[in-house]
Amino acid sequence: MKNPPKAPKRLAVLVSGSGSNLQALIDRTEDGTLPVDIVRVISNVPGVYALERAEKHGIPVKVIPHGQYANAGEFSQAILEELLRCQADIVCLAGFMRILTAEVPLAFPGRMLNIHPALLPAFGGKGMYGHHVHQAVLDSGTQFSGATVHIVTEEPDAGPIVLQKIVPVLPDDDVESLAKRVLEVEHEIYPQAVKWVAEDRLIIKGKRVAVKED
């Protein structure tokens, strides 16, 4: 007797801005390469374009403005409640600009992901977000950057690395040209990493991650 077909994993995406990585995830679910249902898009900022993208594709949205909470712990609790309410199996941070306290990643062990616009562990941690990352990369003189999908743990940008891809840093690059090149590979690797999580294929040992054969 065959096993009954499994229901697709339920994905929630947390955003704060334009949501181009959200769009990449949506596109890959719609073309069938990413076998998940995006069940909720949660923003801490009202009116951002990511919410519009979600609505265009019929995905329920929720705005949880961080300013309405006394501290990061209470805000994180509200996020966690919404993630439980929508019965998310997997959570993706996609340009989500607030740091969540530990109870959120602890509720989704190995199933909460973030994407960072550099080759972690380089150019991660405090202050390393958005264009600050690319400026630091350029200032360092390194000839390569890239993007990193990692599992979210209590420590920002320090969880196990699931997938990375390299881009060159060119002599004439500025923040904008480098950001654009990195963003392109973000859109490639984030859906791929989510797919592996959805298929339960990650083997995590310490900070090293291996991927089981399909």
Added chain:
Amino acid sequence: MKNPPKAPKRLAVLVSGSGSNLQALIDRTEDGTLPVDIVRVISNVPGVYALERAEKHGIPVKVIPHGQYANAGEFSQAILEELLRCQADIVCLAGFMRILTAEVPLAFPGRMLNIHPALLPAFGGKGMYGHHVHQAVLDSGTQFSGATVHIVTEEPDAGPIVLQKIVPVLPDDDVESLAKRVLEVEHEIYPQAVKWVAEDRLIIKGKRVAVKED
């Protein structure tokens, strides 16, 4: 009237061990792709295999044992004197395991190079030498490492980056297998970087380096 042919630049190489990067430099001078004369190999350790490699190829060697000097400053002074005595234009550190005080790099501005077995600025600085580098790379879970040729300045591993090349970190890697893969690209990029310096083709702005067209 044509300019008279220029004498090839004079290269001195500082070693402490087996000297596989020295060998790569020797091989490229002998096959004509690296247009320099290796005029001296200086070791701070007697009897290392790098000295034997030099002698096999008729390159004068000098041993300057660091233990015979009261401190890093006096040792560095002895190194500098030998570099001036052999009229070196360019200096390569090739597995040289002592830190030199600032007067040595200052005497060879933009013409003293080191090679580091990782993608600087990641995995550089204090304690990051030899196998410690590869162990740290493996422990971090990053999926890429590589090698970096940089200009030596007062601050260890922090000078302008001349050339980098990537290698993958594989799930089954240990220090030995990763070191071997990185060493192969070291042997490729070090002679290339020295060639650019010998041809006066580097344009250094802050920590960013561009290479003039041939």
